[in-house]
Amino acid sequence: MAPATKARVSIEGVSVSFPLYHGNARSLKKLVFAAASGRLGQDRQKRVVVEALRNISFSLRGGDRLGLIGTNGAGKTTLLRTLAGIYEPVTGHVRVEGSLNALLDPSLGMNLDLTGRENIMLRGLYNGMPRASLAQLEEDVTAFAGLSDFIDLPVRIYSSGMIVRLGFALATAIRPQILLMDEWILAGDAQFIDRAKLRLETMVRGADILVLSTHDSAIIRTWCSRVLWLDEGRIRADGPPEDVLEQYLGHPLEPLPDSGATEHL
Amino acid sequence: MMTGTTPAARDALLDLRADMSLAARNRLAVRDVSNGTALWPLAWTLGWLDIKLRYRGSMLGPFWLTLSTGIMVGSLGVLYSTLFHMNVHEYLPFLSLSIVLWNFLSALVSESCLAFTEADAVIRSVRMPFFVFAIRVVMRNLLALAHNILVIVVVFAVFLIWPGWHALLAIPALVVWVADALALTLVLGSFCARFRDIQPIVNSVMQIAFFLTPVIWKPDQLGPRADLLPLSPFFDLLDIVRAPLLGAVPTTMTWLGAALYSLALCSVAWAFFARARGRIAFWL
Numbered sequence: 001m002a003p004a005t006k007a008r009v010s011i012e013g014v015s016v017s018f019p020l021y022h023g024n025a026r027s028l029k030k031l032v033f034a035a036a037s038g039r040l041g042q043d044r045q046k047r048v049v050v051e052a053l054r055n056i057s058f059s060l061r062g063g064d065r066l067g068l069i070g071t072n073g074a075g076k077t078t079l080l081r082t083l084a085g086i087y088e089p090v091t092g093h094v095r096v097e098g099s100l101n102a103l104l105d106p107s108l109g110m111n112l113d114l115t116g117r118e119n120i121m122l123r124g125l126y127n128g129m130p131r132a133s134l135a136q137l138e139e140d141v142t143a144f145a146g147l148s149d150f151i152d153l154p155v156r157i158y159s160s161g162m163i164v165r166l167g168f169a170l171a172t173a174i175r176p177q178i179l180l181m182d183e184w185i186l187a188g189d190a191q192f193i194d195r196a197k198l199r200l201e202t203m204v205r206g207a208d209i210l211v212l213s214t215h216d217s218a219i220i221r222t223w224c225s226r227v228l229w230l231d232e233g234r235i236r237a238d239g240p241p242e243d244v245l246e247q248y249l250g251h252p253l254e255p256l257p258d259s260g261a262t263e264h265l
Numbered sequence: 266m267m268t269g270t271t272p273a274a275r276d277a278l279l280d281l282r283a284d285m286s287l288a289a290r291n292r293l294a295v296r297d298v299s300n301g302t303a304l305w306p307l308a309w310t311l312g313w314l315d316i317k318l319r320y321r322g323s324m325l326g327p328f329w330l331t332l333s334t335g336i337m338v339g340s341l342g343v344l345y346s347t348l349f350h351m352n353v354h355e356y357l358p359f360l361s362l363s364i365v366l367w368n369f370l371s372a373l374v375s376e377s378c379l380a381f382t383e384a385d386a387v388i389r390s391v392r393m394p395f396f397v398f399a400i401r402v403v404m405r406n407l408l409a410l411a412h413n414i415l416v417i418v419v420v421f422a423v424f425l426i427w428p429g430w431h432a433l434l435a436i437p438a439l440v441v442w443v444a445d446a447l448a449l450t451l452v453l454g455s456f457c458a459r460f461r462d463i464q465p466i467v468n469s470v471m472q473i474a475f476f477l478t479p480v481i482w483k484p485d486q487l488g489p490r491a492d493l494l495p496l497s498p499f500f501d502l503l504d505i506v507r508a509p510l511l512g513a514v515p516t517t518m519t520w521l522g523a524a525l526y527s528l529a530l531c532s533v534a535w536a537f538f539a540r541a542r543g544r545i546a547f548w549l
Contacts, residue, residue, distance in 0.1 A: 015283075018547055019547065021459065021548065081389070081546075084391065084392055085279045085281060085392035086388070086389060086390070086391070086392050086546050087546055087547065088281045088283075088543035088544075088546075089281060089282070089283045090283050091283040091284070092282075092283055093280075093281070093282045093283070094279065094280075094281045094282075095278075095279065095280050095281075096278070096279040096280075097278050097279075100279070102390070102391060102392075104389075104390045104391070105386065105389075105390035108386075108387065108390050108391060111314070111318075113318050113321060114314065114318075118314075121310070122307075122310060122311075122314075125304070125306055125307035125310055126307060126387070126391065126393070128303070128304055128307075131306070
């Protein structure tokens with residue numbers, strides 16, 4: 001698809017913090033986590049907040065492939081959600097130009113009580129597709145997921161492999177200029193995984209800008225041209241994948257196998 | 266190969282700053298409403314699926330709504346016409362209309378509290394206009410109302426009642442209802458996402474309002490004090506739809522009250538939504 005605008009991302013001095021309102025177990029867990037990492041703060045109204053992102057700045061332009069690394073709770077997912085416009089910044093400025101697709105929850109809106117066809121239609125509607133292209137989406141997803149006769153049956157009765165295939169086909173059906181991925185999604189049985197890899201790689205290559213959060217350094221080295229290391233909501237390091245990964249892992253990297261890192265999957 | 270764009274994609278520009286001016290907040294709220302309206306096929310489908318899934322596997326499907334309302338109207342009608350010594354021919358049509366309309370109002374108010382919390386998974390994984398979820402709740406309740414209208418039709422047919430041309434006056438009133446319903450969903454949806462205690466409070470207020478509003482009793486039973494009824498927003502809003510359908514014209518006071526309360530509701534809802542919109546995702 002011919003991009004209407006040039007894709008560009010710019011983040012200036014962005015902080016995002018979560019106020020702790022509800023005294024439930026989840027918040028308590030967050031509280032303990034944050035206390036352990038020294039990230040509890042107070043906002044202007046003296047509420048207790050968890051500072052998930054602190055003064056993050058960077059910019060990306062067409063062709064950039066950014067990898068996010070860091071321990072659990074370092075702020076990777078929050079940063080992706082902020083880029084996607086789900087969380088609006090508490091301080092700073094977020095500017096994203098270009099069509100965007102965020103694969104944060106690959107099973108977005110999938111309803112087990114609905115049929116495969118209804119789920120496909122729903123996903124198309126979530127993406128604001130006109131009715132005319134829904135048929136095309138349905139054809140694409142059905143063919144790729146190989147559901148044939150099952151498409152008109154409720155997803156509840158699908159085998160787990162079929163659900164995975166449908167979810168993957170749906171998640172990769174929409175090709176944006178800016179692609180945000182929380183973990184490299186790849187799933188399926190031996191037969192499916194080669195096709196899945198091809199489809200995912202086509203989507204990733206087709207995107208002008210990729211922001212990928214993962215724990216897998218081989219994936220980062222294969223796909224990313226730049227890496228941000230997030231630590232307790234701050235940028236700890238920013239640079240070429242090899243340098244940042246060596247700092248992060250604390251040991252020199254082994255050379256990638258010739259056949260490409262994705263073979264490890 | 267598929268080409269498609271996300272809702273954010275059609276925006277193709279996301280420009281978010283902290284400490285926005287009032288004008289900037291309002292602009293984003295306006296854009297939320299207009300983008301949400303553009304996604305009406307999604308909102309409609311979600312509302313329709315809510316109804317469909319609630320009754321999946323049952324024989325009557327959503328017509329259970331019709332049946333249970335019918336039974337309620339029938340039994341209440343016989344009971345109260347005996348208690349209040351009223352003519353069933355006159356009372357039952359009034360009651361069927363009142364109960365159906367009130368059920369719509371109270372279900373809408375109660376469900377609007379959950380408008381955003383029930384959609385938390387979607388809100389946290391994609392930027393989506395919040396107005397979509399408001400339309401979804403209103404749509405779902407309008408669909409339920411459409412099923413319950415059958416009860417009114419049956420009762421009116423049995424008692425051979427024809428409201429005449431005055432019934433057309435209910436159409437502008439229903440437009441006011443839809444606008445109020447959307448406003449209410451925005452304000453209660455965001456307010457309840459922040460303060461989880463609001464929903465039980467709202468439900469008990471609606472319970473009290475049910476008895477204080479002429480739903481099962483008729484306004485003229487109050488005697489001279491019926492003149493005070495237009496002070497109640499519940500009475501005004503109920504009566505602008507109900508009176509025309511019973512072949513009467515709502516008083517000017519009732520229309521004025523309904524218009525003023527609606528204006529107040531919509532302004533409060535807008536101010537609150539413009540302020541809260543950017544924070545809703547943090548509250549879920």
